[in-house]
Amino acid sequence: MTLYRQLIVIVIALFIAGFIGSFSISSANLRHFLDKQLASHAQDTATSLGLSLSTAVHSDDQPVLEAMIDAVFDRGYYQRIEVTAVNGETLVERSNPVRIKDVPDWFVRHVGLDTPGAEALVMAGWKQAATVHVSSHPGHAYRELWQNTVDTFWMFFLTALAVMLLGLIMIRVMLRPLQGVESQAEAVCNGSYPIQEKLPRTRELRRVVEAMNRLSRKVNESFAKHSALTDRLRNEAYRDPLTGLGNRRWFDQQLQHQLDTQETPARGALILVALQRLDRVNIDSGYQAGDHLLQTVAELIESRIRHYPNCYVSRLSGTEFGLIGVDLGAGEAETLAGELARDLAQPGVADMTPEAGIAHIGVAMWEHGDAAGKLLAEVDIAMRTAQASGDNAWHRYKPATESATPVRGTMEWHDYLRQVIHTGGITLFTQSVYTLSDGPPRPIHRELLARLTDDNGKPVDAGLFMPIARRLGLAIEIDRTIVSLAIQHLEAHRNDNMPVAVNLTARSVHDPAFLGWLHETLSDNPGTAKRLMFELPESAIATDTRNVAAAIERLAAAGYSCGIDHFGRSFQSLAHLRSLKVQYLKIDGAFTRDIHRDSDKQFFLRALCDTAHSIDIQVIAGAVETGDDAGMIARLNVDGVQGHLYGKPVPT
Numbered sequence: 001m002t003l004y005r006q007l008i009v010i011v012i013a014l015f016i017a018g019f020i021g022s023f024s025i026s027s028a029n030l031r032h033f034l035d036k037q038l039a040s041h042a043q044d045t046a047t048s049l050g051l052s053l054s055t056a057v058h059s060d061d062q063p064v065l066e067a068m069i070d071a072v073f074d075r076g077y078y079q080r081i082e083v084t085a086v087n088g089e090t091l092v093e094r095s096n097p098v099r100i101k102d103v104p105d106w107f108v109r110h111v112g113l114d115t116p117g118a119e120a121l122v123m124a125g126w127k128q129a130a131t132v133h134v135s136s137h138p139g140h141a142y143r144e145l146w147q148n149t150v151d152t153f154w155m156f157f158l159t160a161l162a163v164m165l166l167g168l169i170m171i172r173v174m175l176r177p178l179q180g181v182e183s184q185a186e187a188v189c190n191g192s193y194p195i196q197e198k199l200p201r202t203r204e205l206r207r208v209v210e211a212m213n214r215l216s217r218k219v220n221e222s223f224a225k226h227s228a229l230t231d232r233l234r235n236e237a238y239r240d241p242l243t244g245l246g247n248r249r250w251f252d253q254q255l256q257h258q259l260d261t262q263e264t265p266a267r268g269a270l271i272l273v274a275l276q277r278l279d280r281v282n283i284d285s286g287y288q289a290g291d292h293l294l295q296t297v298a299e300l301i302e303s304r305i306r307h308y309p310n311c312y313v314s315r316l317s318g319t320e321f322g323l324i325g326v327d328l329g330a331g332e333a334e335t336l337a338g339e340l341a342r343d344l345a346q347p348g349v350a351d352m353t354p355e356a357g358i359a360h361i362g363v364a365m366w367e368h369g370d371a372a373g374k375l376l377a378e379v380d381i382a383m384r385t386a387q388a389s390g391d392n393a394w395h396r397y398k399p400a401t402e403s404a405t406p407v408r409g410t411m412e413w414h415d416y417l418r419q420v421i422h423t424g425g426i427t428l429f430t431q432s433v434y435t436l437s438d439g440p441p442r443p444i445h446r447e448l449l450a451r452l453t454d455d456n457g458k459p460v461d462a463g464l465f466m467p468i469a470r471r472l473g474l475a476i477e478i479d480r481t482i483v484s485l486a487i488q489h490l491e492a493h494r495n496d497n498m499p500v501a502v503n504l505t506a507r508s509v510h511d512p513a514f515l516g517w518l519h520e521t522l523s524d525n526p527g528t529a530k531r532l533m534f535e536l537p538e539s540a541i542a543t544d545t546r547n548v549a550a551a552i553e554r555l556a557a558a559g560y561s562c563g564i565d566h567f568g569r570s571f572q573s574l575a576h577l578r579s580l581k582v583q584y585l586k587i588d589g590a591f592t593r594d595i596h597r598d599s600d601k602q603f604f605l606r607a608l609c610d611t612a613h614s615i616d617i618q619v620i621a622g623a624v625e626t627g628d629d630a631g632m633i634a635r636l637n638v639d640g641v642q643g644h645l646y647g648k649p650v651p652t
Helices: 003-052 054-058 062-073 105-111 139-189 203-238 248-260 278-285 287-305 330-344 372-389 410-423 462-471 475-492 512-524 538-543 545-557 574-579 599-613 627-634
Strands: 078-085 090-095 117-124 127-136 267-275 311-315 320-326 359-367 394-396 427-435 442-453 459-461 500-503 532-537 561-567 584-587 618-621
Touching (some): 003 054, 003 117, 003 127, 054 117, 054 127, 062 078, 139 203, 203 574, 248 320, 267 287, 267 372, 278 287, 287 320, 330 394, 359 372, 372 394, 410 475, 427 475, 442 475, 462 475, 475 500, 475 512, 475 532, 532 538, 532 545, 538 561, 545 561, 545 574, 574 599
Parallel strands (some): 442 500, 500 532, 561 584
Antiparallel strands (some): 267 320, 427 442, 442 459
């Protein structure tokens, strides 16, 4: 029960207790007064009759005696009047049964007024001639007592009602700062740190609000320090200080992960951009001009690859930049290389060097399972060929075994994926996420993974067909199909309370039509709330943080949790986590692979966990494939793990 309701109950109880006490005292006093009044009234009447009846009793004038008694009795204020002679003979007797009008019987039974009698002597000279007995009728007293009770009740009730309403308004006004404190505490738990500028006048409440404001500031400062420290550690270990791109270590880590990971086998392109004659720029124009050239080239490359999802650039050495294009086809890689060559030849860039030639570009294609050394050698061969071809040239390495034509052409893929969407040719696999706390690993939720079936009946991973779907503009339709299949899976397994997570592409997250369809579909299936979660790629956040935050908040309002997948691939500041109401972060496998050998990865992951936990966000380590890595991760305060070490994806 809320404090406001408790105070209401207390106020009502106090008013009821006050009314009962006041009514009891008032009724007791009035009843005591009426008892005395009835006794006094009876005694006065008896005394008066004793004097008035002396002559009639002495003369034994019965008619006069009765007439005098009737004159008094007929007024209706008496229950009984009796005149008895000295010898005990009843001379006159009049009685009136007790009938009380307009007074409830229960009131008469519970009040119980006394009706005392009085008597007086009737003298004949100096001798006693008779005795008169008088008992007052209680009916009028009961009516007066009842009327007084009713009037007292209504007066007290109306007064109490007015006072109570005024008191409740005052209580609500007084407790309003506590509601602000409650909202402030909830906001702190959700990663926001508001300050209440208006302080209450009540001293105790003012102190509470001031203490909460200090707490909010402290937590905000603590989170800012944690996130800044984590960002700094990551930048020092994996970021080039001049260009802000990933460094050679980050490049090697990402490349090795893409080639070796078992989670989402992929393929793509490796592009090497090598500047030439940077030493001449440093000598002729100074090192500042050389640094400016490197920064300009870095910005140019970053601007160009924004149009290519899952493409990452690093500065490998003083004059070389490396691009990893995940899911980038040969045709797209050649297009990107040509665009970069043209961008580098623009006058604004070319004017920074003493000669027309600025850079050469080498391209090599890779597939899951390739050796990193072999791939780097191939892209180096392509670079040498480009250098021999002239200024700002590019070249793609083509191994002798490469097929002249792709297995499926663009139109074939388009028709095939269209057929899959309309015929339901997507199969769902599941892979569990486990917690390592509180004993042996136990599942906490499952991730749903989409698979297709090729012409040979073998499953095709999403890492292979989703990039093609994105290029063909079919990713959103496939996301709709996967969400619908996930809902059907939950409906078919209603007794299974284990939550499942579905991946959404960046395009779907930023598409208003898809989000509208998603919320309409979820509202038609309310039973999926608390059982269905959504994983959003970090690349979607890098594109538009505010739009993603709004989508997550809308899903949370409907009862659905969200997580960020592949966290760490980009250099997003951890401060953005405060605006994203996500339940968990799934760390990219590049940061968990061989973590037992890398102290920088360990330090970064521990700092990330501390920062995320400070705003109630869980951290899940992805792509855990060895026991050594799992043992180290378990000691770093990570909330969950996922990987082939704990089980491969299986059909639903």
